[in-house]
C-alpha cells in the first residue's frame with residue numbers, strides 16, 4: 001500500500017518537537033510508539049492555553065474560570081464521543097487510562113453481576129491489564145477464566161473461541177490489537193457471536209484507537225477502553241466507553257466528590273452517568289489535551305494514518321525477512337504497526353541496548369504479556385512499533401541497526 005497522496009510526512013514531523021532530538025549525537029529514531037507515542041505542538045499549545053487562561057476546578061463554582069474549564073472539559077467529552085462514534089456523550093467516561101477503564105468494569109459491573117461458577121473468556125494475546133483484574137474477580141467470586149488460544153502466526157483460533165462458550169459465559173474481554181504481535185483481532189465477528197450467546201464484550205482498544213477507525217456502534221461492543229498517551233495525548237488520561245444502560249446498572253468504582261447526588265451519614269445517592277464514575281477532581285487538563293490529540297489525528301485522517309503505518313510495517317517486514325538469523329514473531333494476516341522479532345543467538349536486551357547506541361528506541365521484554373511469551377516459547381522479544389510520523393528511512397535505519405547488532409555477535 002502506498003502512503004496517501006495528501007499525507008505530508010515532513011509537515012507532520014515538523015509538528016513534533018521531540019523528533020528533532022539527538023541521542024548521543026545521533027538523530028532520535030523513535031520506534032516505541034506502542035508503549036507511548038509523542039505529542040505534537042498543537043496538543044502542547046492546547047495544554048499551555050488551558051493552564052495559562054482557563055484553569056480552575058470544574059463543576060462546583062459559578063465564577064468565570066470554573067465555567068470555562070467545565071465547558072472545555074465537557075467539550076472534550078463530546079470530541080471523544082464523536083471520535084469513537086458513541087451514541088451519547090454520557091457513555092464516555094474519563095479514566096486514567098486503559099488499565100483503569102478495565103478495572104472500572106471489573107469493579108462496577110463484575111463485582112455486581114459475576115457469581116460463583118460464571119465464566120469469563122480472555123485470549124492468550126492479552127496485556128496483563130486485561131488479565132489480572134479478571135483473575136482478581138474470579139478469586140473473589142469463584143468464577144472461572146477460559147482462554148482463547150492462537151495459532152503459530154499469532155491469529156486467534158476462532159473455532160476454539162466458539163467452543164469455549166457455555167451457558168455460564170458472562171463476559172468476553174479481549175484486545176482489539178495485540179501490543180506484542182500487532183495482530184488485529186476479528187472483534188466485530190467475535191462480539192456478534194458472544195452476543196448471540198448472551199455474553200457481554202469488553203474491548204481493550206489501547207493499541208487500536210491510535211491506529212484504526214474505531215466505531216463502537218458498528219462494532220456493537222459493550223465496553224471499549226483506551227489510553228491517551230498512546231495516541232499523541234497526555235499521560236494519566238483515557239476513556240472507557242460503555243453502553244448507557246449498562247453504566248446505569250453498574251455500581252460506582254470510587255466514592256467521593258462529584259459522583260454523588262446527596263450524601264448523609266445514613267445513605268448516599270449517586271449522580272447520573274458519566275459523573276457517577278468520575279469521583280474527585282478529574283485530570284481536567286489531560287482530558288482537554290486528549291481532545292486536542294484526537295482533533296489532530298482526525299485532521300490527518302485515521303485512514304491515512306493506517307495506510308502510512310501499513311507501508312512502514314510492510315517495508316520493515318520485507319527487509320528483516322531477507323536477513324538470515326532474524327525471525328519475525330507474529331505474522332497474522334491483519335496486523336497493525338507492531339513488529340516483534342528475535343535475532344538468533346542475541347538476547348533482546350542486547351538488541352535494545354545496541355540499537356539505542358544508534359539513537360533507535362525499541363522496546364525489549366515481555367511487553368506485559370507473559371502468558372503470550374510462554375505460548376510462544378520465548379522469554380522476551382524486541383519490538384519496533386511505528387506511528388504515522390515515522391518514515392521509510394527510519395525503517396531502513398532500524399534494519400541497518402539490526403544488521404550491525406548481528407555483526408557484533410557474529
Ligand SMILES: Cc1ncc(COP(=O)(O)O)c(C=O)c1O
Pocket residue numbers: 034035096097098099100127129130175177178179204206207227
Ligand atoms: C493492549 C494494551 N492494553 C492495555 C495497556 C495498558 O495501558 P495503560 O498503561 O495506558 O493503562 C496497554 C499498554 O501498553 C496495552 O498495550
